[in-house]
Amino acid sequence: MNFKQNNIPDFTSSFPQGYNRNMEFIDISKKDAVNTALLEWFASAKRDLPFRTERDPYKIWISEIMAQQTRIDTLLSYFERFTRLFPDVKALDAASEDEVLKAWEGLGYYSRARNLKKAASEIVGAGRFPETAAELKKLPGIGPYTAGAVASIAFGQKAAAVDGNVLRVMSRIYGSDRDIADLKTRRLLENEIEATMPEETGDYNESLMELGALICSPKSPKCMICPVRDLCSACMEGLTEELPVKTAKKKPRVVRQRGYIVIRNGKLLLEKRPEGVLLTGMYGLPLIENDSSDQDQKTALANLSEGAETPPVLLGTSRHIFTHIIWETEVYLIQADQPDHKSNIDRPDRVAEDQTEFADRIAAFSADQLDHLALPTAFKKMLALYDGFNSAD
């Protein structure tokens, strides 16, 4: 199989000055035909999505951040609710972090919501929405893909928006056997796209994303109805199963731990998670890894069960998969009454994110308060093992 494009005739007279004319990914002899076919198909086949009706950079930004880990059809209701609550960047900046996290509940990966809030503050502080990919990349939570998507779709900038879908589609169309897990491949494709993309930059980027979402799926691509079928190397050479080439990901690490549902005086004790751990800044059940050597945390956890009449009761095991880590958590119930406990434990607002002491990060929540708290799904699964704590009681 000859994936590489050698002996390429000089079709590059229209390239920006100084650009390396020897493309390594994109076959310049057919890029115009591919680009035209993609744009024509996109004009007629694109889905009617709320963030496409107006070229509002704020809404495009929100939709792109949501789409990073969530399918488009799933995110639509979240997008509608989020942009109703925070219709523009000023509203997002004015909201509290807790309000933003609550609106994000269910989408997971809460660092995205925190970064949205931080970036909104920076944008409002600067007095204008950044228009170039280079400016956008300086904001928290905005990487090259999102920066390229917003700059091209909202502002027409020649900026590539290359994610896994685009790498797959382009590898197949141009018959590239480069490893798409290698960052160098992504950078190479970004450079070549920016040198060869048509004037309709936003539509072009969106056409690649849409083709990857609707037609050129990872398994069983629908080549029969694909707009670039007659131009696609993988399709013509029967290589759709071989391409793209992607080296295997590392297996996620399994963390075995114990989680504690501590009900004290009718309230649930939760820990605000410290810096440097998964789900930083979110409330969750107190956890301790099975092989932890942290004596302070063990002592603090033992203190939580002060006043309990029975030893902790094992409710079951909960499993939650993050990108690189799997939590396997044995969930225990501790019920204790201790009227003399620190009075300020009932005030979650006093718990600052940078508390270093475990005990200072603990706060008590009533069932009604819990209903208004953005609780990560991993902890909701653990709490689902116990049905004795809910607002209907």
Ligand code: SF4
């Ligand atoms: S022809 Fe098939 S493999 Fe090629 S881009 Fe279209 S769907 Fe993907």
